[in-house]
Amino acid sequence: MRKVVFLVIVQGALLLNLPVWAQGPQTTADHAKFEELNGPFADGPSVTRACLGCHTEAAKQLHKTTHWTWAFDNALTGERLGKKNVVNNFCVATASNWARCTSCHIGYGWKDDKFDLAREDAVDCLVCHDTTGSYRKFPTDAGHPNYQAKQWPPKKGKLWQPPDLANIAQHVGKPTRDNCGSCHFYGGGGDGVKHGHLDSSMHRPDHATDVHMDASGLNFSCQTCHTAGGHEIAGSRYAPQAADTQGIDIPGRTDGNHATCVSCHGDAPHGDQQNAKLDQHVSKLACVTCHVPEFARGGRKTKMWWDWSTAGRKDQHGKPLVIKDSDGYATYDFKKGDFEWQANVVPEYRWFNGEVRYARIGQTIDDSAVVPINRIEGGPDDPQSRIWPFKVMRGRQPYDTQNKVLAVPHLFGKDDEAYWKSFDWGRAIKAGLTAVDQPFSGDYDFIETEYYWPITHMVAPKEQALACDQCHRRDGRLANIDGLYMPGSDRWEWLDLIGWLAVLGTLGGVSLHGAARMVAARKRRKG
Amino acid sequence: MARTYLYSRFLRFWHWAQALLVLALLITGFEVHGSFVLFGFERAADYHCNAAWTLLAIWFLAWFWHLTTGEWKQYIPSPLHRIIAMMRYYGLGIFKGEPHPFHKSQWQRHNPLQRMAYLSLHVLIGPAVWISGLLYIAYPYWDERGLLGFGLTPVAVAHTAAAFLMLAFLVVHLYLALTTSEKPFGYLKGMVTGYEETHDESLQPSSRGGDV
Numbered sequence: 229m230r231k232v233v234f235l236v237i238v239q240g241a242l243l244l245n246l247p248v249w250a251q252g253p254q255t256t257a258d259h260a261k262f263e264e265l266n267g268p269f270a271d272g273p274s275v276t277r278a279c280l281g282c283h284t285e286a287a288k289q290l291h292k293t294t295h296w297t298w299a300f301d302n303a304l305t306g307e308r309l310g311k312k313n314v315v316n317n318f319c320v321a322t323a324s325n326w327a328r329c330t331s332c333h334i335g336y337g338w339k340d341d342k343f344d345l346a347r348e349d350a351v352d353c354l355v356c357h358d359t360t361g362s363y364r365k366f367p368t369d370a371g372h373p374n375y376q377a378k379q380w381p382p383k384k385g386k387l388w389q390p391p392d393l394a395n396i397a398q399h400v401g402k403p404t405r406d407n408c409g410s411c412h413f414y415g416g417g418g419d420g421v422k423h424g425h426l427d428s429s430m431h432r433p434d435h436a437t438d439v440h441m442d443a444s445g446l447n448f449s450c451q452t453c454h455t456a457g458g459h460e461i462a463g464s465r466y467a468p469q470a471a472d473t474q475g476i477d478i479p480g481r482t483d484g485n486h487a488t489c490v491s492c493h494g495d496a497p498h499g500d501q502q503n504a505k506l507d508q509h510v511s512k513l514a515c516v517t518c519h520v521p522e523f524a525r526g527g528r529k530t531k532m533w534w535d536w537s538t539a540g541r542k543d544q545h546g547k548p549l550v551i552k553d554s555d556g557y558a559t560y561d562f563k564k565g566d567f568e569w570q571a572n573v574v575p576e577y578r579w580f581n582g583e584v585r586y587a588r589i590g591q592t593i594d595d596s597a598v599v600p601i602n603r604i605e606g607g608p609d610d611p612q613s614r615i616w617p618f619k620v621m622r623g624r625q626p627y628d629t630q631n632k633v634l635a636v637p638h639l640f641g642k643d644d645e646a647y648w649k650s651f652d653w654g655r656a657i658k659a660g661l662t663a664v665d666q667p668f669s670g671d672y673d674f675i676e677t678e679y680y681w682p683i684t685h686m687v688a689p690k691e692q693a694l695a696c697d698q699c700h701r702r703d704g705r706l707a708n709i710d711g712l713y714m715p716g717s718d719r720w721e722w723l724d725l726i727g728w729l730a731v732l733g734t735l736g737g738v739s740l741h742g743a744a745r746m747v748a749a750r751k752r753r754k755g
Numbered sequence: 756m757a758r759t760y761l762y763s764r765f766l767r768f769w770h771w772a773q774a775l776l777v778l779a780l781l782i783t784g785f786e787v788h789g790s791f792v793l794f795g796f797e798r799a800a801d802y803h804c805n806a807a808w809t810l811l812a813i814w815f816l817a818w819f820w821h822l823t824t825g826e827w828k829q830y831i832p833s834p835l836h837r838i839i840a841m842m843r844y845y846g847l848g849i850f851k852g853e854p855h856p857f858h859k860s861q862w863q864r865h866n867p868l869q870r871m872a873y874l875s876l877h878v879l880i881g882p883a884v885w886i887s888g889l890l891y892i893a894y895p896y897w898d899e900r901g902l903l904g905f906g907l908t909p910v911a912v913a914h915t916a917a918a919f920l921m922l923a924f925l926v927v928h929l930y931l932a933l934t935t936s937e938k939p940f941g942y943l944k945g946m947v948t949g950y951e952e953t954h955d956e957s958l959q960p961s962s963r964g965g966d967v
Contacts, residue, residue, distance in 0.1 A: 503801060508895035608906075697796035702789055713907040716789040716796050720912050724790075727919030734923045738930035741845075745934075748850035 260398040267394025272336045272372055273349040275397050280348060287348035289459040295334045297345065298322070300466045304583055309466045314586045317534060317601050317623040317677045318416040321589065321636040324663035327370040328640040332411040339370035341663065354393070356407045357400040363391045364410070368640070405441065406431055408450040420528040424573060424619040425685040429526020437526040438686050453486045463487030468682055470514065470582035470606065471614050489515040512712065514580070514614040518694040519687050522572045523619060526686065529557055533568035534623035536637075537674035540651045563648050565624075575617030575683050577706055581606035584680075590666050592632050593675070599627075599634065601679035608711025615709055621679040626657055630669035634677075636660035761864055762949045766826075769817050770946055776810040777921065779803075784918050807888055814881065830874040833867035841868040849935070859951065872924070880920050887914035 259265055264278045280287055290296045299310035311329070315321050322329040323341070330338035335350045337343060344350065352371060354363045366374040366388065373391050380388040413419065413427050420427030432443040440448040455462045462485040474482050477491035486492060493515070498506040509518075524530040541562055543549045548562040557569045583605035593599045601621075606613035626635035638659035639647045647656035653672060661668040699706045700716030707717060762770070783803035786793050794802065821827040832838075840856045845868070848856070857866040865873060890910045936942040938952065945951035 503797065505800065511895065695795075695797065696800070697792075700787075700789075700796045700800075701792075711906070713911045715787050715800070715911065718908075718911075719789065719915070723912060723915060723919075727916065727922075730919055731922050731926065734926045738927060742930065742934060745849055749852070752852050 255401060259400050262398070265394065265397040267397065269393040269397065271375055272352055272354065272393070275393050276336075276349045276351055276353050278397065279353045279400075283353075286353070286459065287351045290334065290351050291345065291348075293460055294464070294466075295459075295461070296351070298333065300464070302467050302584075304467055305585060307586060307588065309586055309588070313588055315589055315601065315634045315636065317621055317625050317679050318422060318531070319639065320536075320625055320634075321660065321664075323589070323636050324638040324660045325640040328368055330371045331365050331367045331369065332415070333371045336371050353400070354396055355410060356403045358396050358407065359401040359404065360396050360399050361406055363396045364388075403449070403451065405449055416531065418531075420524060421531045422621075423681060423685075424530035425520065425523040425683050427524065427526060427528040427530065429528050430685065433526055433686075435689055436692070439689050440687060441685075453492075455484055455486050457484070465682065466584065466586075468580075468582050468584075468684075470580045470616065471612050489519075512615060514616045516684055516687065517577065517615050517617050519690070520575070520617055520683050520685075521688055521692060521694050521698075522574055523617075523683050523686050524571045524573050525688070527571070529555065529569035529571045530573065530619070531567055532570045532573065532619075532621065533566070534564065534621070534625075535566040535674075536626060537565060537624045539563060539565035539647075573619065574705070576620050577615050577617055577709055578604045578680070579606040579608060579610070579613045579709065579711070580604050580616040580618075580682065581610050581613040587634060589636060589664050590633055593627065593634060595627065595629070595632055595675050598622075599675055599677045601677050604680045608709075615706065617683040619681040619683055621681065622676065624674040624676050626653060626672050627675050628657070628661070628669050629671045629673045631667060633661075633666060634675075635668075635672060636664050636666070638663065758950045758952060759860060760949055761859060761861055761951045762946055764949070765820055767946060767949060769813060769820070772813050773810065773817075776806050776813070777925070779806045780810065781918065781922055781925070788915060788918075804892065807885075807892070811885060811889075814885065829862070829864055830870055830877065832874065833870055837867040838871065841866050872928075876924060880917060880924060883913065883917040884921060887911075887917060 262282075264281055269275045269278070276287070294300050294310060297310060298312040299308065300313075301307075302309055311322050319325065319329065326341070326343070327339045334352050334355055335343075335347075336352055337350055352365070355365060364373060365371055366378065367380060373393075374388055375390050377387045377389050379386060409426070409428070409431055412423070413430055414421070415426075416422030420429075429437055430441060433441045435442040435445050440446050440452070451461075453463070469488050472488035472490035473495065475490060476482075476494045477484065477486055482491070489497075495510050496507040497510075497515070498504075538560070539562060541549045541560070549560060550558055550562060551560040553559050553569070555569075558567060559569070560566050585600075585603040585605065587593065587599065587601050604616075604618070626637055627633060628635060635657040637647055637653070637656045638645050639656065641649065643659075644650045645655050645659035647653065650656070654670065657672050658668045658670075694705070697716065698704055700714060702717060704714075704717050706714060712718075780803060782793065783799040783806065785791065786799035787796065787803055793799065837857075844853065844856050847853075855866075857863075859866075887910050891907070891914055894907055894910070932942045932946075933940060936945075938944075941952060
C-alpha cells in the first residue's frame, strides 16, 4: 500500500513537471483575436484573402506543390505525372470529371480545364488548417464547401449544413491527422477505397493498427514523418525512396526528411537484444515488408477489385441496382459496376527501386494481357532495390479497342454525355477522350488492369511483425520473388533428390550388409 | 587379447563434441533447408550458427592438435594391397568369420579404409562444409566488401550437398562402429574409455612401420 501511495506521488510530481512544450498548442498567435477573421465570410476565397493578408507567401508556396498542381514531374523517369496526367483503375481519370474529383483539391473552383492555377485566393487554407473538425468541402462543388444547406446524397433528404467559416477561420492551427485524412483516408470515392493503409481508422488508430499514430500512445501526426517546410510535404508516392541508405536523419547533415523508417530508426534498427540476422535483412527488404504484415487492419475494408464493365444494371422493378454485403459495403453499384472489398489483406511483394512507370493519358497499351496502370521497377541485382509490400488494385475498365488507349470516361456532370446521366459508354468515352484531345475510334471494350500501391502505413506492433518462417518456408510469402536464394524456401530439387537417394541408398546398403552378416554368422554357428 | 590405450583424452573429447555438434548441425541444418519443422526456422537457424561456430573452434583445435602431435600421420593412405585386403574383408571375409586383416595400435589406429574415409572427411567433406558455411554466414557482408559476383545459390547448394555427404558418411560410420567390433559395442566402449581390446600382436601381421 505504502508503495502504491509513493508511486502515485511520484507520478503526480512527474506530471506536474511536464515540460511546457508538451502542453497544449504552441502557437504564439491566437487567431480568435484577429479582427480580419471576424467574418462574416461569403465564401472560401474571402477567408483565404484574409489569411493572405498576414501569410503573404503561403499561396505562392502552395502553388508549387503537387497538392495544388495535381501534376508531378518525375525527375527520375522524365514522366509528367500527377492526378491531372495519369489514368487509374478507380474513377479512372480527373479530366472531364473535375467538379467531382476536385472536391479533394486544396483549391476552390477547379470545375473545368480552364481553372486558373495562378489565383492566390483559390487556395483553400481551411481544409488543412481547420482545428474544429467542422469544415467540409461539398462532394460536387469543385473544392468549395457548400454555402447554403444542401442535400447529400441528392434527393435522399439528408441536409448537409454549411460550415461556419468565421468560426473555423478563428480556430486555425497546425494540420492534424483529421485534416490530412479528410482527403487521404477517403481517396477513390470513399473510406479506405484507395490505399488500404490509410482509412478512417487512422483518425484515432489504436496500437495494433499503427504503433506510431496510436492515439493513446505515440500519437504521431502525419507531419512527424512527412516533414513540411514552406508547405512542401516530404514523401511522394510518385517517386518514393525505396532504400534509405543515409541512416538516421541528422539536422545539417542529411535532408531533414523523416518520411522513411531509416531516418529515425537507422539502418541497424533491431538492437543487440535481437537476432543479428534481422538487421542483415535491411539490404534486401523494406522495413514495412515485415512490419506491415497486413493492411486494412483498422476494422475497415479496402477496395481490391472494381469492374466497370458490369455498370448500369437495374433491378426487376427497373430501379438502379445497388447490392451491399453484410458489413454495408457495396459489392455492386449500378453507377460503377462490381466491387470486391477486403480487410486484413496480405500484401503482394515485388522488388522495387523507387522507380514507377505510369500509364498516362493517350499512351498505347498492349491489350493482349493485363494492362499495368503502373510498372514497379527494380530487381535483385540493383543495389537500390528492396523487396516491398504492395496493395495491387485490380479491375476492368474501358478502352478504345482500335486506338489501343485506356479510355477517359466522362462520368460526372449534368450533361447527357456523362455516363452517370445517360449510362451510354460510347458517348461518355467520346466526351472524355475529346476533353483530353484524344481521338476515339468508336469501338470500346473493357480490359483488366492492375495498379501497385506501396504499403507504408499501419505499422504493426513488433510482436506482430512477420516471423522468419512466414517467408523462410516452402511457398512462403516471398515465393514469387526471384533473384535470391532464401533458405527454407528455395532449393535445388534434384540436389535434394540425389542427396536423399544417396543417404537412403547408403542406409539400405549397410542394412543389407548387416543382414547378410547375421545370416552368415548363423550358418557358421550351425555348420 | 590385450587392452590398448588408443584414444587419448583430447581425441575422445574431440570425437564426441564433433559427434554432438555434427548431429545438431544436421538436424537444424535440414530444418533451415526446409526439410521438416522442429524448432521453427528462427531458432533452428540460430542454433545452427552457434553450433557451427563451436564446431569450427573445435576443428581448429583439432587441426592444431593433429599437426603438433604428429597424429596427422594416422591419415596417410595405406598401400593399395592393404586397402584391397580391407575391401576383401568387408566384402567377403567378414561373412566367413575371417579374422580382421588389420591390427590396431596407438600409432596405427585406423584400418586402411578408415584412413581413406577419415582423410576424405577431414580434407574434403569438412572443408566443403565449413568453407561454404563460412561464406553462407558472411553473406550479408559480400556486397559491402565487393567480394563475390555470385548470389547465395551456389554457396547454399554446395553447403547442402556437403551436408548430404556428411549424413551418408555418418550412416556408414555408425554401422561399422557399432556392429563390427568383436564384442558388442566394443568400439563404442573404446571411444568412451580410451581403451580397446586388441588381438595379441604376434598373431597378426605387423603393420607398424610398413604403412607409415
